[in-house]
Amino acid sequence: MVQNPARRTALVDAAIEVLARDGARGLTFRAVDEEAGVPKGTASNYFANRDDLLTQAGRHVHQRMGPDFAELAETMKAPPTRELDFELLRATMRRLEDDRTGYLALLELRLEATRRPELRAALTETIRSNLAENIRFHLDSGLPGDRWTVVLLYFALTGLAVEKLTVPDVLADFDPDELVGTVIDRILPAGQGGNPAKRDRG
Structure with missing residues (x-):
């Protein structure tokens, strides 16, 4: 699927919010979707797996x-x-x-x-x-x-x-x-x- 860069950034920001609030164990695709206010399954379309999501969050938080x-x-x-x-x-x-x-x-x-x-x-x-x-x-x-x-x-x-x-x-x-x-x-x-x-x- 064609990915929207702005939505990808919003999802990573949502992942950072979840990490800060719930810790790494609370970081799931469902939790990120809920935090970002997007339809269920959105995060899983943007990130290959949970490791990919964690890695992207690690890179983005330094830029942020x-x-x-x-x-x-x-x-x-x-x-x-x-x-x-x-x-x-x-x-x-x-x-x-x-x-x-x-x-x-x-x-x-x-x-x-x-x-x-x-x-x-x-x-x-x-x-x-x-x-x-x-x-x-x-x-x-x-x-x-x-x-x-x-x-x-x-x-x-x-x-x-x-x-x-x-x-x-x-x-x-x-x-x-x-x-x-x-x-x-x-x-x-x-x-x-x-x-x-x-x-x-x-």
């Missing part, structure tokens, strides 16, 4: 949580300083918070990938590619630090996102912006200045 390129271009007009690093990380964290459903679905996919080699391979390829692109972007933009800076910031932000979006009360006593600023302060080379979040407050 990516930056708005017009906003990014505007942000990148600033000088390549620690303050710009702070703004980029803060914007990333806010995107994850705004699409909490997408991030929870990604966590479900990561867990399911430990049991599904095909999904693990797809996620590995996507995440490695994203990390490589982040390293390239950082270096080409002249931002402080080197490739290891990007890797360490990636790990720090990943850990912060897991806590904040799953058990937020763990960090209830910490200001989110100050946390991000402290991450930059501790990871970037010494002599680059103090916590950007604190300096923002004067």
Whole structure:
């Protein structure tokens, strides 16, 4: 059958909603059809099997949580300083918070990938590619630090996102912006200045 790309995207978005709400075990073609509000059997016409649906969801969720390129271009007009690093990380964290459903679905996919080699391979390829692109972007933009800076910031932000979006009360006593600023302060080379979040407050 001829497939409609817009409907395919809507089905993948519906799969992400189901993953975030019901977990990987709740992801069925019927559940996706119901979430998307389409006739029964629609999802099965677009995806070869459940593994295909999981893999497509894994690829799409990263695109869905990516930056708005017009906003990014505007942000990148600033000088390549620690303050710009702070703004980029803060914007990333806010995107994850705004699409909490997408991030929870990604966590479900990561867990399911430990049991599904095909999904693990797809996620590995996507995440490695994203990390490589982040390293390239950082270096080409002249931002402080080197490739290891990007890797360490990636790990720090990943850990912060897991806590904040799953058990937020763990960090209830910490200001989110100050946390991000402290991450930059501790990871970037010494002599680059103090916590950007604190300096923002004067």
